[in-house]
Amino acid sequence: MTHHHIYDSIETIEHGFRSVGYLTSRHIATTLYLAYHLGKPLLVEGPAGVGKTELAKKAAEGLGLMLIRLQCYEGLDESKALYEWKYGKQLLYTQILKDKLNDLTGGKSLEESIEALHRYDDIFFTEHFLEPRPLLAALQQEKGCVLLIDEVDKSDDEFEAFLLEVLSDFQVSIPEIGTIRARTRPLVFLTSNNTRDLSDALKRRCLHLYIPLPDPKLEREIVMIQVPGISEALTRQLVAFVQKIRELDIKKVPSISETIDWARVLILLNRKSLSPEIVRDTLHAILKFEADIDVVRERLPEMTRQILNGREGLSHG
Amino acid sequence: MDDVLTTFVNVLRDHGVRISTSETIDAAETIALLGYDDRETLRDALAAALAKSLPEKQLFHECFDRFFSFTAFSRKETSREAAGRRPDGNVALSPLSLMLLSGDQAGLMASLAAAGEMSNLNGIALFTQKSMFQRRILEAMGLEALDGDLAQLQAEGSDSSGRLAAALAGAREYCAEEVRRFVDSQHDLHAKARMEALMERRLLHLKLSDMEARDFNRMDTIIRKMVKRINDVHSRRKKRWKRGFLDLKKTLRKNITFDEVPFHLRWKRRKIERPDVIVLCDISRSMQKVVRFFLLFLYSLNRTVVRIRSFAFCSNLAEVSPLFDRYGVEEAVARLQTGHDLDIWMGRTDYGQVFRDFAANYLHLLSDRTTVIILGDGRNNFGGPEAGILKTMGERSKRIVWLNPELPTFWGTGDSAMKQYLPFCSLARECNTLFQLERAIDSLLK
Incomplete structure (x- = not known):
C-alpha cells in the first residue's frame, strides 16, 4: 500500500490504520488528514497510555516510511537532538x-x-x-519519514524555541557546513503528557489533537484487535469493569494499555469470565498504586456483581 | 477569507481561546480542503487548527455547537399542532404564515438566519438589547404580514377559518418564542464573554485598595490564572542545570590518564536555586486589601517554586507562617484581616519597633539566599525609622524588595519614612494593582 491511497480521504485513513491494527475514532482520522495535507506538525495530547506514541508508529507503518524518534527529557540540547x-x-x-x-x-x-x-x-x-542525531537524520531521509518527538513537555524552554526553528522551515544550519534542508518534508508528531503548558509559539505551528480515553465500544474493538483469541464475552466484562474503575476517585486511572495488559494476563491464566477472586488477584495489572488497589478492592464484590448481572454479562452468558 | 470563519474566530477569542492570525489562516486552509458540507468533519478539523489544549477544546466545542446551531424551530411537539393545516383557498397567506403552518423547518431557519444577519445580531453587546433585536428579527421575518393574515381570518368568521386562525395564533407564539431563544443564545455567544473579558481587564488595573468585596471572587479567579502561569514557567527552572563553559580544571584532572589530551570534556554547571522568601506585611487598616491579594498570590505559588516565611506587623511584629500551614491560604488571609488570635497590637504602625523586633528575634533567618519582601506604605507616624537595622538586614540577605502601594511621588512626604529606607532596598516599586503585583512576583523569581 502506498501512501497515496491512505491519505486520499478521511475514510481511507480510518481503513489504513485499522489494517495495521490501530483503531482511530473519526476525529483522529480527520486531524491526521489535515496534518498530512497541510504539511503541519501534529501535537498529540491526552492521558498516558491512550496510544499517542503508537499513533506515530502506526502512521509510519501505514506510509511505509521509517520512524525516527526523539525522546525528550530535561536538559536535552541540540547536540543530542540535532x-x-x-x-x-x-x-x-x-x-x-x-x-x-x-x-x-x-x-x-x-x-x-x-x-x-x-x-x-x-x-x-x-x-x-558529523554524528547526525534524530532531527538531522529526519531531514536527511531521501523518501521522507515520520518524525516522532516524544514527550516534548519534558524538554526545556530553550529546546522548545530551537524546535520552532526546525519545525517551521524544516531546515537547520550547521555553522561549519551550511544550511541543510529537508530532502522530503517529514510527517511530524509531537506528544505531550501535559506536565507543563507548552509555549504558544510552538502550539501555533502545530495542529492539535487530543486523544481522550476511549468509549466502551471503541475500547472493546481495540482489545479484540490487540489481544487475538479473546472471547467477546470476556472483552465485554473487562471493558465494562475498567470503565467503571475510571469513574472512581483514584490517583491514576487505567488507560487503554492497562486494559490490554489485563486482557493478556487473563488469557494467559486461561480465564473465560471474570469473578471477584480473579479480579482481586490480577488488579495490579491495571492499577499502579497500592492506595488505588485498596479503593477498588473495597467495592469489588459490588462492582463485579453489577457487571456479571448487568447487560454486559447476560447477553453473552 | 469568509465572514463566517472570521466571526467564529472572534467569538472564540472573546471566550478566551488564544488564536493567532497564522492559526486563522490554517483554519481557512482547512475549510478550503474539507468544505462546510459535513458538520462533524468541520468541527473536528477546526478544533485541530484553532484549539490547542484541553480547556480550549472544551470552549471550542461549546462555541461551535452554539455558533453553528441549527436547532431553532425543531421542537416538534409545538410545531406539529400547526403543521399540516392548509388554508382553504380563498385566503392568500404570507410566506411566514405558510412556513409556520406547513412546519417548514428549513425555510424558517433560513429566514431566521437571514433576519439575524440583516439586523446585525453579531453586534449585540448588552442584555438590555435583547428585546430590541427580537423585535427587529420578527419584523424582518414578516410578522406584520402574519398579523394581517390573522386579522383577515378572524374577520371571515367561518368554522374552518376560525380553526386556522387559532392554529396561526399558536404558531405566532411559537415563532416569537423561537426567536427569543435564538437571540438569547446569540447574546450568550457574543456578548457574555466580551463582558467578562472587559471586567477582567478593568480589575487588572484597578487599585487594590479600591477593590470592593463583591469583586473578590473574580479577582481570585484572575489570581489563580496568573499563579498557574508563573508556576508553569518557574517550576522547572529550579531543576534546570545549564551547560555553560568548559571547566578547565576538571577537564585536565579527568584526562590525566590520556597524557592530558582532553578526550573527556567537563562543563561548568549552574544551578538555579529555589528562592527563600521572607515577607513582612503591614496589616494596618490602610494596607489590608493589598496584603490580602499579595499573600493570596504568594502562597498560591508552588512550594517547589518558592519557600516562604511570613510576618505581619502593625505596632509590633509577629510570625504568621503557622497560620498558613494550619488553615490554608484563604482562611489564613481572612484571619489576618480580623487580627484575631495574633500577637499583634493593632495600634499605630511603628516601623521602628517592627525592625527592632525582627533584629531581636529573627535576624538569624537571613542568609545570602534570602529575599526579604516588605509590603507597606512606610508611614511611620513620625516615629524613629531605625533604617540602620534595615541596612544590616540588607547586608545579611540577598536583597530587600520594598513594595509600596503609594505612588512614588508621595514617598517621603508627610510621615512617610520611605526616603530613609530607600537607600537600603535593592528594589522598590509601586504595587497597587493586580498587574503590578504579578510583575513584582515574576521578577522575584528570576
Whole structure:
C-alpha cells in the first residue's frame, strides 16, 4: 500500500490504520488528514497510555516510511537532538596523524606552516565527523519519514524555541557546513503528557489533537484487535469493569494499555469470565498504586456483581 | 477569507481561546480542503487548527455547537399542532404564515438566519438589547404580514377559518418564542464573554485598595490564572542545570590518564536555586486589601517554586507562617484581616519597633539566599525609622524588595519614612494593582 491511497480521504485513513491494527475514532482520522495535507506538525495530547506514541508508529507503518524518534527529557540540547561532532574521532585522528602534521609543518616558519594547514582547513569538520542525531537524520531521509518527538513537555524552554526553528522551515544550519534542508518534508508528531503548558509559539505551528480515553465500544474493538483469541464475552466484562474503575476517585486511572495488559494476563491464566477472586488477584495489572488497589478492592464484590448481572454479562452468558 | 470563519474566530477569542492570525489562516486552509458540507468533519478539523489544549477544546466545542446551531424551530411537539393545516383557498397567506403552518423547518431557519444577519445580531453587546433585536428579527421575518393574515381570518368568521386562525395564533407564539431563544443564545455567544473579558481587564488595573468585596471572587479567579502561569514557567527552572563553559580544571584532572589530551570534556554547571522568601506585611487598616491579594498570590505559588516565611506587623511584629500551614491560604488571609488570635497590637504602625523586633528575634533567618519582601506604605507616624537595622538586614540577605502601594511621588512626604529606607532596598516599586503585583512576583523569581 502506498501512501497515496491512505491519505486520499478521511475514510481511507480510518481503513489504513485499522489494517495495521490501530483503531482511530473519526476525529483522529480527520486531524491526521489535515496534518498530512497541510504539511503541519501534529501535537498529540491526552492521558498516558491512550496510544499517542503508537499513533506515530502506526502512521509510519501505514506510509511505509521509517520512524525516527526523539525522546525528550530535561536538559536535552541540540547536540543530542540535532547533530554532534564526533569529538573523540577528531581527536583520535589528530593524534594518529601527529607525524603527518609534523611533516606538513616540519622545518617551516610559523607563517608557512599556518599557510600549509589552511589548505586542509575543514578536513576535520566534514560529514565524516558529523554524528547526525534524530532531527538531522529526519531531514536527511531521501523518501521522507515520520518524525516522532516524544514527550516534548519534558524538554526545556530553550529546546522548545530551537524546535520552532526546525519545525517551521524544516531546515537547520550547521555553522561549519551550511544550511541543510529537508530532502522530503517529514510527517511530524509531537506528544505531550501535559506536565507543563507548552509555549504558544510552538502550539501555533502545530495542529492539535487530543486523544481522550476511549468509549466502551471503541475500547472493546481495540482489545479484540490487540489481544487475538479473546472471547467477546470476556472483552465485554473487562471493558465494562475498567470503565467503571475510571469513574472512581483514584490517583491514576487505567488507560487503554492497562486494559490490554489485563486482557493478556487473563488469557494467559486461561480465564473465560471474570469473578471477584480473579479480579482481586490480577488488579495490579491495571492499577499502579497500592492506595488505588485498596479503593477498588473495597467495592469489588459490588462492582463485579453489577457487571456479571448487568447487560454486559447476560447477553453473552 | 469568509465572514463566517472570521466571526467564529472572534467569538472564540472573546471566550478566551488564544488564536493567532497564522492559526486563522490554517483554519481557512482547512475549510478550503474539507468544505462546510459535513458538520462533524468541520468541527473536528477546526478544533485541530484553532484549539490547542484541553480547556480550549472544551470552549471550542461549546462555541461551535452554539455558533453553528441549527436547532431553532425543531421542537416538534409545538410545531406539529400547526403543521399540516392548509388554508382553504380563498385566503392568500404570507410566506411566514405558510412556513409556520406547513412546519417548514428549513425555510424558517433560513429566514431566521437571514433576519439575524440583516439586523446585525453579531453586534449585540448588552442584555438590555435583547428585546430590541427580537423585535427587529420578527419584523424582518414578516410578522406584520402574519398579523394581517390573522386579522383577515378572524374577520371571515367561518368554522374552518376560525380553526386556522387559532392554529396561526399558536404558531405566532411559537415563532416569537423561537426567536427569543435564538437571540438569547446569540447574546450568550457574543456578548457574555466580551463582558467578562472587559471586567477582567478593568480589575487588572484597578487599585487594590479600591477593590470592593463583591469583586473578590473574580479577582481570585484572575489570581489563580496568573499563579498557574508563573508556576508553569518557574517550576522547572529550579531543576534546570545549564551547560555553560568548559571547566578547565576538571577537564585536565579527568584526562590525566590520556597524557592530558582532553578526550573527556567537563562543563561548568549552574544551578538555579529555589528562592527563600521572607515577607513582612503591614496589616494596618490602610494596607489590608493589598496584603490580602499579595499573600493570596504568594502562597498560591508552588512550594517547589518558592519557600516562604511570613510576618505581619502593625505596632509590633509577629510570625504568621503557622497560620498558613494550619488553615490554608484563604482562611489564613481572612484571619489576618480580623487580627484575631495574633500577637499583634493593632495600634499605630511603628516601623521602628517592627525592625527592632525582627533584629531581636529573627535576624538569624537571613542568609545570602534570602529575599526579604516588605509590603507597606512606610508611614511611620513620625516615629524613629531605625533604617540602620534595615541596612544590616540588607547586608545579611540577598536583597530587600520594598513594595509600596503609594505612588512614588508621595514617598517621603508627610510621615512617610520611605526616603530613609530607600537607600537600603535593592528594589522598590509601586504595587497597587493586580498587574503590578504579578510583575513584582515574576521578577522575584528570576
